[in-house]
Amino acid sequence: MSSNSVASSKVSGNGVPSRRRSAGPALLGSELTVLFRRRRTWAMLVAIALIPILLAVAVRLSSETLAPGEGPPFLDRVTQNGLFVAFTAMIVAIPLFLPLTIGVVAGDTIAGEAGQGTLRYLLVAPAGRLRLLLVKYAGVAVFCLAATLTLAVAGTLIGAALFPVGPVTLLSGDVISVPESLLRSGLISLYVTVSLLGFAAIGLFISTLTDVPVGAMAATVVVSVVVQILDVLPQLSWLDPWLFSHYWLGFADLLRQPMDLGSFGDNVLLQLGYIAVFGTLAYGRFSTKDILS
Amino acid sequence: MTAATPAPDLAIESRGLTKRFGEQIAVNEIDLAVPRGAVFGFLGPNGSGKTTSIRMLLGLTQASSGQISVLGQSMPDSLHAVLPRVGALVEGPAFYPFLSGAANLRRLDTADRNAPSSTRGARVEQALARVGLTHAAGKKVAAYSLGMKQRLGIANALLQPRELLVLDEPTNGLDPQGTREVRSLVRSLAAEGTTVFVSSHLLAEVEQMCTHAAVMSGGNLVAQGTLADLRHVGQTRVRVRTPDAAAAAAVLTGLGLAPVHSDVPEQDPWVAAPLPREMSVDLTGQPESIVTALVAGGVRVRGFLIEESSLEERFVALTGEGFDVLQ
Ligand SMILES: Nc1ncnc2c1ncn2[C@@H]1O[C@H](COP(=O)(O)OP(=O)(O)OP(=O)(O)O)[C@@H](O)[C@H]1O
Numbered sequence: 001m002s003s004n005s006v007a008s009s010k011v012s013g014n015g016v017p018s019r020r021r022s023a024g025p026a027l028l029g030s031e032l033t034v035l036f037r038r039r040r041t042w043a044m045l046v047a048i049a050l051i052p053i054l055l056a057v058a059v060r061l062s063s064e065t066l067a068p069g070e071g072p073p074f075l076d077r078v079t080q081n082g083l084f085v086a087f088t089a090m091i092v093a094i095p096l097f098l099p100l101t102i103g104v105v106a107g108d109t110i111a112g113e114a115g116q117g118t119l120r121y122l123l124v125a126p127a128g129r130l131r132l133l134l135v136k137y138a139g140v141a142v143f144c145l146a147a148t149l150t151l152a153v154a155g156t157l158i159g160a161a162l163f164p165v166g167p168v169t170l171l172s173g174d175v176i177s178v179p180e181s182l183l184r185s186g187l188i189s190l191y192v193t194v195s196l197l198g199f200a201a202i203g204l205f206i207s208t209l210t211d212v213p214v215g216a217m218a219a220t221v222v223v224s225v226v227v228q229i230l231d232v233l234p235q236l237s238w239l240d241p242w243l244f245s246h247y248w249l250g251f252a253d254l255l256r257q258p259m260d261l262g263s264f265g266d267n268v269l270l271q272l273g274y275i276a277v278f279g280t281l282a283y284g285r286f287s288t289k290d291i292l293s
Numbered sequence: 294m295t296a297a298t299p300a301p302d303l304a305i306e307s308r309g310l311t312k313r314f315g316e317q318i319a320v321n322e323i324d325l326a327v328p329r330g331a332v333f334g335f336l337g338p339n340g341s342g343k344t345t346s347i348r349m350l351l352g353l354t355q356a357s358s359g360q361i362s363v364l365g366q367s368m369p370d371s372l373h374a375v376l377p378r379v380g381a382l383v384e385g386p387a388f389y390p391f392l393s394g395a396a397n398l399r400r401l402d403t404a405d406r407n408a409p410s411s412t413r414g415a416r417v418e419q420a421l422a423r424v425g426l427t428h429a430a431g432k433k434v435a436a437y438s439l440g441m442k443q444r445l446g447i448a449n450a451l452l453q454p455r456e457l458l459v460l461d462e463p464t465n466g467l468d469p470q471g472t473r474e475v476r477s478l479v480r481s482l483a484a485e486g487t488t489v490f491v492s493s494h495l496l497a498e499v500e501q502m503c504t505h506a507a508v509m510s511g512g513n514l515v516a517q518g519t520l521a522d523l524r525h526v527g528q529t530r531v532r533v534r535t536p537d538a539a540a541a542a543a544v545l546t547g548l549g550l551a552p553v554h555s556d557v558p559e560q561d562p563w564v565a566a567p568l569p570r571e572m573s574v575d576l577t578g579q580p581e582s583i584v585t586a587l588v589a590g591g592v593r594v595r596g597f598l599i600e601e602s603s604l605e606e607r608f609v610a611l612t613g614e615g616f617d618v619l620q
């Protein structure tokens with residue numbers, strides 16, 4: 001702790017005047033670094049990648065061939081065309097596993113920093129409460145994309161490794177080439193990512209309510225389960241179009257020729273609505289929150 | 294405009310600053326005045342409201358009532374202009390355990406959008422060197438000891454040249470060597486012109502490094518001023534060590550003093566008496582005249598001492614002897 005004043009003045013000498021207000025993306029970069037340097041993040045991505053792998057291996061090892069329509073959608077086609085592994089895996093992962101991982105990441109955003117005590121140091125830096133909230137949300141969005149891309153890439157690779165690959169016969173009966181089907185895989189990843197953004201905003205809001213990250217994660221996951229139960233209750237069918245999970249499995253529309261983008265537009269609007277409502281709630285809560293952790 | 298009285302240049306000023314947690318008043322209408330350039334000790338026993346006050350000063354929590362101004366600007370309204378000029382350690386260090394010490398500092402540095410990224414690496418290195426952590430820079434914080442984390446917390450406060458440092462119990466968990474180094478670090482920062490506001494419940498620490506101090510007790514600010522001021526409020530006492538305690542007490546009473554004496558067995562008994570400021574005889578000017586009187590009275594004097602009241606006695610007088618946390 002020697003006061004090395006000669007060296008310190010070298011840095012401090014020109015440090016003060018350059019008050020550039022750039023460095024905006026620096027915090028986002030740092031946020032992503034922190035997110036992707038965590039072993040937990042990688043463990044979740046690996047678990048996500050295991051879904052298509054287990055699925056493909058199971059299909060490969062089982063001798064009996066599925067009748068068309070048996071099992072999850074597309075599963076019967078997997079043996080004929082490996083490219084369907086990714087689509088099947090999406091459908092399997094979306095209801096529970098993706099919300100689980102996103103609940104962990106979104107619930108951890110603010111509550112995790114608070115529980116760890118780093119929130120007070122970010123805020124006295126000062127990060128700015130709105131800026132921090134935006135960066136945290138962007139981090140969750142990037143994780144959503146990473147999760148769906150992991151599913152798509154792992155599914156495609158394992159499908160190609162274990163099954164024949166060829167032109168894909170769409171739900172409409174049309175046939176598309178392999179490169180085009182890869183493009184559609186990418187679009188589907190994007191579609192699923194967008195579908196998850198409203199839910200991510202809810203997780204962010206819940207995360208501002210507590211200093212206990214596990215509580216926020218659990219509550220967020222519970223919300224996704226409850227909403228999906230509401231989605232299947234026939235008595236509440238009027239509510240369905242307003243539930244954030246309504247379009248979660250709607251990506252099959254991208255497997256028609258021509259692509260049906262109508263549901264995609266509705267989905268985007270719905271998700272934006274959730275982001276606006278829960279983003280505002282999160283800001284309202286966080287901007288006035290006493291940081292006591 | 295009226296010719297304003299030149300306000301003393303204060304780094305931190307609060308008026309009627311109050312924080313309530315439900316029924317409990319954690320900080321009760323405190324008026325802090327921390328002059329620029331001071332090393333200001335913020336003293337108080339556990340639970341007296343030091344950290345709560347600091348959180349309000351830094352805009353982490355909202356005051357229930359009262360005004361704050363830091364570096365001449367009101368808080369929390371001017372938070373974005375003020376905080377880049379303030380380095381802080383609040384209620385112990387906190388870091389990402391899975392990142393290295395250096396990576397943690399880089400992370401917290403990006404949080405300040407005014408921090409130039411071009412000098413980030415150099416500034417991080419510099420701060421680590423200043424707290425003696427250069428060799429542990431690449432180690433994960435999970436593997437740091439308490440004292441190493443505390444040092445890293447101080448390094449974080451030093452990432453940029455600051456006008457004000459707010460350090461909440463900076464020597465907590467440090468080894469004697471580290472404690473000494475923090476003290477000399479604080480002094481060298483003060484010499485560079487940085488105002489340092491340092492909270493502590495260790496009086497000796499404050500006595501050794503501060504120019505000013507304030508004392509908190511049960512949420513109230515019970516004293517504030519320069520260290521000399523605080524000392525002088527207390528009384529000067531005369532203390533006589535003698536086997537003839539009763540006779541000594543009689544002589545002192547004859548001189549117009551109010552002696553008390555103790556006789557702990559196996560220890561030389563002593564007699565002590567406060568010296569009033571104004572006395573008929575000028576005893577304060579010539580305390581040795583007391584010895585003359587004692588000897589004339591046949592008292593065997595083994596020791597004679599004029600005691601300035603220590604800051605410790607003053608501290609105890611202000612905050613109470615009790616061990617129990619007040620609230
Ligand atoms: N989040 C909280 N909710 C309720 N009461 C609180 C909270 N934080 C602090 N307090 C109360 O406020 C009072 C002051 O606490 P504070 O942390 O400011 O004390 P301190 O002077 O920093 O003590 P220490 O020396 O132990 O750090 C205490 O009585 C404490 O119980």
Ligand SMILES: [Mg+2]
Nearest residue numbers: 343344384461
């Ligand atoms: Mg404290």
